[in-house]
Amino acid sequence: MILLTLSLKSMKNRALSSTLTIFSIAISVALFLGVNRIRLGAKESFARTIAGTDLIVGARTSPIQLLLNSVFHIGTPDNGVSQASYERIKNLPEVAWSVPLALGDSHRGFRVVGSTAAIFDHLQYGANHALAFEQGMGFQGPFDAVIGAQVAKQLGYHLDQEMILSHGTEHAMHHHADHAFKVIGILKKTSTPIDHSVIVCLEGIRAIHEGWHNGLPPAPGHEHEHEEEHDEHEHHDGHDEHEHHDEHEHEHHANEEHDAHDHDHHDSLSAILLGLKAKNLTLAVQTKIHGFEGEPLSAILPGLTFYELWSVIESLELSLFVIGMIVILAGILGMLAAIMTTLNERRREIAILRSVGANPWQVSTTLVLEAFILATLGSLLGLILATVSIFSIQFFASADVGFYYPHLMPTLFEVGILGLVLLISIVLGLVPAWKTYRNSLADGLSIRT
Amino acid sequence: MNVVEMNDVEFSWENSTQPLFRVSQFQVTPGQRLFVSGGSGAGKSTFLSLIAGILIPTRGSISILGKATNKLTFAERDHLRAHHMGYIFQMFNLIPYLSVLENVLLGLRFSSIKQARLGHNNLEQEAEAKRLLNALGLNSNLANVAARNLSVGQQQRVAAARALLGDPELLLADEPTSALDAVNCAQFLELLFTECQRANIALIYVSHDQTSAANFDRQITMESFHS
Numbered sequence: 001m002i003l004l005t006l007s008l009k010s011m012k013n014r015a016l017s018s019t020l021t022i023f024s025i026a027i028s029v030a031l032f033l034g035v036n037r038i039r040l041g042a043k044e045s046f047a048r049t050i051a052g053t054d055l056i057v058g059a060r061t062s063p064i065q066l067l068l069n070s071v072f073h074i075g076t077p078d079n080g081v082s083q084a085s086y087e088r089i090k091n092l093p094e095v096a097w098s099v100p101l102a103l104g105d106s107h108r109g110f111r112v113v114g115s116t117a118a119i120f121d122h123l124q125y126g127a128n129h130a131l132a133f134e135q136g137m138g139f140q141g142p143f144d145a146v147i148g149a150q151v152a153k154q155l156g157y158h159l160d161q162e163m164i165l166s167h168g169t170e171h172a173m174h175h176h177a178d179h180a181f182k183v184i185g186i187l188k189k190t191s192t193p194i195d196h197s198v199i200v201c202l203e204g205i206r207a208i209h210e211g212w213h214n215g216l217p218p219a220p221g222h223e224h225e226h227e228e229e230h231d232e233h234e235h236h237d238g239h240d241e242h243e244h245h246d247e248h249e250h251e252h253h254a255n256e257e258h259d260a261h262d263h264d265h266h267d268s269l270s271a272i273l274l275g276l277k278a279k280n281l282t283l284a285v286q287t288k289i290h291g292f293e294g295e296p297l298s299a300i301l302p303g304l305t306f307y308e309l310w311s312v313i314e315s316l317e318l319s320l321f322v323i324g325m326i327v328i329l330a331g332i333l334g335m336l337a338a339i340m341t342t343l344n345e346r347r348r349e350i351a352i353l354r355s356v357g358a359n360p361w362q363v364s365t366t367l368v369l370e371a372f373i374l375a376t377l378g379s380l381l382g383l384i385l386a387t388v389s390i391f392s393i394q395f396f397a398s399a400d401v402g403f404y405y406p407h408l409m410p411t412l413f414e415v416g417i418l419g420l421v422l423l424i425s426i427v428l429g430l431v432p433a434w435k436t437y438r439n440s441l442a443d444g445l446s447i448r449t
Numbered sequence: 450m451n452v453v454e455m456n457d458v459e460f461s462w463e464n465s466t467q468p469l470f471r472v473s474q475f476q477v478t479p480g481q482r483l484f485v486s487g488g489s490g491a492g493k494s495t496f497l498s499l500i501a502g503i504l505i506p507t508r509g510s511i512s513i514l515g516k517a518t519n520k521l522t523f524a525e526r527d528h529l530r531a532h533h534m535g536y537i538f539q540m541f542n543l544i545p546y547l548s549v550l551e552n553v554l555l556g557l558r559f560s561s562i563k564q565a566r567l568g569h570n571n572l573e574q575e576a577e578a579k580r581l582l583n584a585l586g587l588n589s590n591l592a593n594v595a596a597r598n599l600s601v602g603q604q605q606r607v608a609a610a611r612a613l614l615g616d617p618e619l620l621l622a623d624e625p626t627s628a629l630d631a632v633n634c635a636q637f638l639e640l641l642f643t644e645c646q647r648a649n650i651a652l653i654y655v656s657h658d659q660t661s662a663a664n665f666d667r668q669i670t671m672e673s674f675h676s
Binding site: 012349351352353355358359361445446 | 494497498501503504523524527528530531532534536538541542543544545546547551555556558559560611623
């Protein structure tokens with residue numbers, strides 16, 4: 001007990017040095033825990049983005065690409081799934097529900113997702129949470145829009161707000177003022193890309209694209225062009241598009257490729273989320289879809305593809321872990337250096353302790369105790385720092401990055417790491433303790449000054 | 450029983466063939482005040498370290514209260530010192546960041562026996578520490594002042610209070626007054642004697658300065674141990 005008191009008072013005596021040491025350990029521990037939590041949080045936010053979906057179907061592409069496009073809204077698929085294939089897949093006997101997704105448009109930087117009302121019933125995230133409405137309801141008419149929590153927050157939108165959707169995702173400059181959408185529902189926060197999405201029905205998406213071809217808006221002199229490029233059969237009159245289109249399809253049925261391209265911007269889908277009647281049907285349905293004639297499609301298992309994607313990041317994970325450990329080691333070595341520099345001035349104190357009957361063991365124990373206490377305080381402070389920063393990130397920036405780290409208490413792994421930090425500090429604390437032990441034997445009761 | 454008893458003691462440092470000193474017969478009886486004089490390098494501090502059990506003799510035996518130090522383990526010798534001795538250094542006696550009272554009570558911290566003599570109660574221990582500080586001429590309102598803020602004279606009094614606390618059988622003093630002026634020195638010794646007498650504490654007092662030697666019961670010189 002007296003040894004602990006002496007260690008504490010000795011540290012208090014060297015308050016500045018002790019405080020700096022504690023902070024250097026705290027910062028290194030906080031850095032390690034912070035990086036680790038961001039890593040886990042990123043993984044968790046990633047993994048919780050989609051739940052309950054058994055298969056994601058898209059035009060043939062790599063599974064990771066399809067996952068990124070459909071779930072994370074990163075990039076746009078090159079090709080789409082035709083309406084015909086969608087109908088076929090939807091009506092497969094194993095399919096319980098399907099949610100079509102038409103991506104590729106934006107509203108003031110937010111992704112527009114074209115879908116059906118099924119999205120509100122079947123899209124799930126996290127621990128199988130369905131989308132929930134903060135205000136309003138799902139779309140009723142073609143020009144109703146449901147917006148994610150972040151869209152509402154950042155653009156300050158409210159119910160009945162009018163909004164203009166534009167074609168394309170980058171520098172969406174061509175607004176279609178003719179088709180103003182109206183906010184009919186605002187979703188609750190999900191911490192997934194849905195928060196950054198504007199959800200409209202497929203008819204709405206079609207309406208945006210009226211009169212568009214190959215990503216180009218109708219040119220002002222389109223009548224003239226229409227004559228000149230008539231053989232392309234792509235120029236529709238904005239007001240009777242469907243009729244016109246159908247006509248073209250019939251006339252040029254042979255030109256399949258051409259039509260498919262046209263469909264990209266009209267009524268083809270970027271992806272379809274499928275829920276099956278039973279989990280064990282997944283592989284059979286996947287095989288069935290891969291074998292579709294006429295249209296090359298991919299069907300992926302979101303969970304599996306997610307881990308494929310994550311494995312790309314794993315080597316980075318390991319290096320972050322190693323760097324974190326090295327930073328902690330540097331913090332502890334800093335503490336060791338700080339203690340070592342005090343050893344000479346301590347020789348006097350040690351002779352005094354020896355004179356009142358302390359043995360060399362007890363004298364050196366004070367140094368190990370000191371290292372242990374500094375490391376403990378540093379680790380605790382580091383833990384607090386990490387917890388506070390991670391929670392601040394979640395509260396203030398989470399929505400922007402879709403970051404989600406749910407643990408308030410340290411995990412078992414973190415407790416293990418902190419234990420390791422304390423163990424290392426005790427082991428390194430033995431260095432000055434051993435030196436002190438030797439000094440105290442050599443000095444005896446003579447006071448070195 | 451003699452507090453200290455030496456028989457045919459020889460001490461030499463490890464790398465030296467010539468012994469630093471030889472003591473054929475040496476006793477200190479309970480309550481006896483002994484003055485040991487000697488110039489620098491005569492081995493005064495080494496002599497005290499032998500009695501304190503920090504060093505053990507190369508030959509012969511030293512007994513403290515009947516226990517031969519060369520037959521004890523390191524830890525036992527540390528206990529012997531903790532329980533039965535007090536020690537005053539020439540200077541730098543105090544741990545600078547502890548208060549005066551904490552420095553005095555430090556004398557009890559490693560000895561259950563000294564504590565038992567005062568009663569295990571903290572208040573009784575503090576009361577005795579404060580009484581000793583007063584008896585040695587220190588105002589009790591200095592008790593909570595950090596030791597580093599005291600003058601050298603005051604520090605030596607605190608050191609004496611620590612060494613006396615718990616009534617050890619033996620007080621070892623290594624030139625405790627060398628940093629004090631003549632008036633302070635005489636006063637310090639007088640108070641030390643009073644307290645030693647009260648608790649029947651034997652005092653071995655080492656100094657190169659013969660001025661106060663006459664006040665002791667016995668005087669020896671380190672030179673008499675050199676053959």
